[in-house]
Amino acid sequence: MDSELERARRGDREAMAQIVDRHYDAVYCFCARRLGPDLAQDAAQETFITAQKRLKSFGEVSALSTWLFGIAHNHCRNLSRKRKAEMAVCDSWLESEGSGPMAPSEDGEQNLVDREALRTALHRLSESHREVVLLHEVEGLTYEEAAEVLGVPAGTVKSRLHHAFQNLRMALAPREEVSA
Amino acid sequence: MNDVREDLKAFVDGELTAERMAEVQAAVDADPELQKEVSFMKALGFEIRRLAQEPKVEGRAKALSAVRSRKAFWLFTPGGALKTAFGLGCAALIWLAFIPFLSRSGEFSAMDVGSSPSSSAEMAAENQFSRKEWDGGGALSESDAEMERAKASTDDFNARTPAAGESPQNSAAGAGRGLYSPNLPNAPAAMPQAQGGAQTKEAKPEESAKRSDSTTQYRSRSEAARMVIQNADLRVKVESVETAMDDALKIALSVGGFVENSSSTNSAKDLTGLVIIRVPSGTFETVLKRLGELGERIGPPNVNSVDVTKQYADFAGRLKVLHAEEDSYVTMLRGARKIGEILEIKDRLSQVRQEIQSLEEQRIALKDQSMLSTITAQFEQKKAVGEPAPPQDWAEETWAGAVNGMKSAGRFLGQVLIVLFVYAPLWLPATAVAYWLVRKSRVHAAS
Numbered sequence: 001m002d003s004e005l006e007r008a009r010r011g012d013r014e015a016m017a018q019i020v021d022r023h024y025d026a027v028y029c030f031c032a033r034r035l036g037p038d039l040a041q042d043a044a045q046e047t048f049i050t051a052q053k054r055l056k057s058f059g060e061v062s063a064l065s066t067w068l069f070g071i072a073h074n075h076c077r078n079l080s081r082k083r084k085a086e087m088a089v090c091d092s093w094l095e096s097e098g099s100g101p102m103a104p105s106e107d108g109e110q111n112l113v114d115r116e117a118l119r120t121a122l123h124r125l126s127e128s129h130r131e132v133v134l135l136h137e138v139e140g141l142t143y144e145e146a147a148e149v150l151g152v153p154a155g156t157v158k159s160r161l162h163h164a165f166q167n168l169r170m171a172l173a174p175r176e177e178v179s180a
Numbered sequence: 181m182n183d184v185r186e187d188l189k190a191f192v193d194g195e196l197t198a199e200r201m202a203e204v205q206a207a208v209d210a211d212p213e214l215q216k217e218v219s220f221m222k223a224l225g226f227e228i229r230r231l232a233q234e235p236k237v238e239g240r241a242k243a244l245s246a247v248r249s250r251k252a253f254w255l256f257t258p259g260g261a262l263k264t265a266f267g268l269g270c271a272a273l274i275w276l277a278f279i280p281f282l283s284r285s286g287e288f289s290a291m292d293v294g295s296s297p298s299s300s301a302e303m304a305a306e307n308q309f310s311r312k313e314w315d316g317g318g319a320l321s322e323s324d325a326e327m328e329r330a331k332a333s334t335d336d337f338n339a340r341t342p343a344a345g346e347s348p349q350n351s352a353a354g355a356g357r358g359l360y361s362p363n364l365p366n367a368p369a370a371m372p373q374a375q376g377g378a379q380t381k382e383a384k385p386e387e388s389a390k391r392s393d394s395t396t397q398y399r400s401r402s403e404a405a406r407m408v409i410q411n412a413d414l415r416v417k418v419e420s421v422e423t424a425m426d427d428a429l430k431i432a433l434s435v436g437g438f439v440e441n442s443s444s445t446n447s448a449k450d451l452t453g454l455v456i457i458r459v460p461s462g463t464f465e466t467v468l469k470r471l472g473e474l475g476e477r478i479g480p481p482n483v484n485s486v487d488v489t490k491q492y493a494d495f496a497g498r499l500k501v502l503h504a505e506e507d508s509y510v511t512m513l514r515g516a517r518k519i520g521e522i523l524e525i526k527d528r529l530s531q532v533r534q535e536i537q538s539l540e541e542q543r544i545a546l547k548d549q550s551m552l553s554t555i556t557a558q559f560e561q562k563k564a565v566g567e568p569a570p571p572q573d574w575a576e577e578t579w580a581g582a583v584n585g586m587k588s589a590g591r592f593l594g595q596v597l598i599v600l601f602v603y604a605p606l607w608l609p610a611t612a613v614a615y616w617l618v619r620k621s622r623v624h625a626a627s
Contacts, residue, residue, distance in 0.1 A: 044239060169224070
């Protein structure tokens with residue numbers, strides 16, 4: 001990996017292609033959840049082109065994927081602004097695919113919340129709260145990684161997540177009680 | 181309890197320190213409410229992950245192609261560096277090619293500034309010379325042919341009736357040299373035009389060396405044929421008027437000229453001296469320059485040049501006709517028998533001879549004027565003798581200073597603009613390239 005990165009830094013396009021191949025899925029999904037599949041391709045491509053240009057500035061303080069997510073995050077935000085998308089960043093992944101109670105999980109555990117209710121609750125969160133929920137819960141980033149992507153301290157991410165879950169709990173409380 | 185609740189999410193996510201994890205774990209174990217909350221958070225996280233469907237990945241090949249085909253910034257590629265070096269080399273060559281051109285044009289400018297008002301005759305000669313070069317150097321122009329005709333008639337006339345002050349020897353010597361030389365008063369100083377041509381060549385040896393023999397010969401011939409009356413007035417501010425006038429006399433004598441008139445005026449405020457000198461026309465520009473160097477020249481010299489070649493040739497033609505008429509009258513007089521006829525012929529003969537004499541004198545005067553140029557130099561003392569500088573009004577002084585400052589600023593601005601204009605072939609492309617690079621980098625940064 002290091003050698004691949006080093007070669008890509010020296011301008012080896014094939015090494016850069018390998019990096020793209022390795023991280024494309026994650027970056028594409030990251031973009032698609034924010035912008036939708038139509039804009040995700042452009043955003044992912046721009047992310048890797050920008051990464052190729054600025055690879056020398058990558059200090060390897062964090063993981064390469066986190067660094068790429070940071071670039072993708074900025075591109076998503078810029079694209080969203082440029083195209084004056086009515087939908088804010090982070091909303092694409094909440095697009096309705098159906099309503100009603102969620103199907104039982106694979107392990108047979110009973111669903112605690114209704115999908116539509118959860119979607120509504122997530123929509124009601126502030127953008128900053130929704131963003132950290134997406135980064136941590138969906139993208140699987142640690143607090144530190146999410147903090148780097150967003151450019152905020154890790155404590156802020158922790159605090160936002162705490163409040164986001166508090167809000168979700170409050171929004172879903174009646175159902176929780178019913179389910180319980 | 182509130183503190184534990186605040187860290188509950190981080191506890192679920194395993195983002196707490198080991199110590200804090202142990203504390204929260206103990207609190208959760210002791211409190212069923214917290215256990216219920218932890219369970220809900222875990223379930224909520226699970227549901228959120230389930231809600232976020234994994235998108236179908238598309239566009240991988242496009243991204244790979246974009247990355248593979250993307251060109252590095254041209255300056256940092258080997259080819260780009262080579263192109264840059266080549267471009268810089270070309271720019272250097274252009275620069276080197278421009279330097280001699282600019283410096284040469286600068287010389288020309290300086291020469292023109294220094295002597296342009298006084299060198300109209302030379303410029304005319306240059307133009308004539310250039311035109312003849314374009315004509316091929318061999319074909320004679322209309323004026324040349326006219327001069328040749330005038331030369332023939334003059335030679336014929338001189339051979340028959342030498343004018344006052346002329347010697348057959350001079351005529352014979354001049355006949356072999358040029359158009360008007362037969363009539364020169366004395367042979368050594370007789371060819372000011374030719375001398376002028378020689379001196380011009382001496383003043384610019386490098387230029388004359390560059391020119392071919394044929395063109396040099398042609399130039400000499402054309403200069404010898406020209407008759408130009410040159411007059412100039414100049415004003416010079418000098419430290420000492422007396423010394424300057426002496427120097428002017430010396431300058432005139434050193435080139436074979438003389439002082440025609442000299443006077444000085446000493447008023448209450450100013451001491452001025454006026455010197456009119458006559459110098460061989462070939463030394464006209466040299467003398468003018470040397471006089472200007474005696475002090476601080478006030479403005480450019482006022483130079484007036486008149487080409488009298490055609491007028492001189494016309495005199496020659498008219499003289500020929502008059503001499504023929506004179507001959508016929510003389511013949512008639514020899515054959516006349518009656519007193520009345522003799523008196524009438526003599527009267528006519530006298531008129532013709534007077535006319536011949538008048539024309540001869542005019543021709544000599546014309547030649548004299550063309551041979552010897554007139555320079556009127558007015559010298560002004562820098563500081564009035566014996567008089568302290570008159571006190572000036574402070575407002576006037578300030579006004580004059582401000583006006584001078586504005587003039588200087590305007591002149592400086594003009595110089596800057598001229599320099600920018602002249603050097604535009606160098607800085608304009610460089611600026612355009614720089615602008616293009618900056619714009620390109622901004623576009624890349626924005627994208």
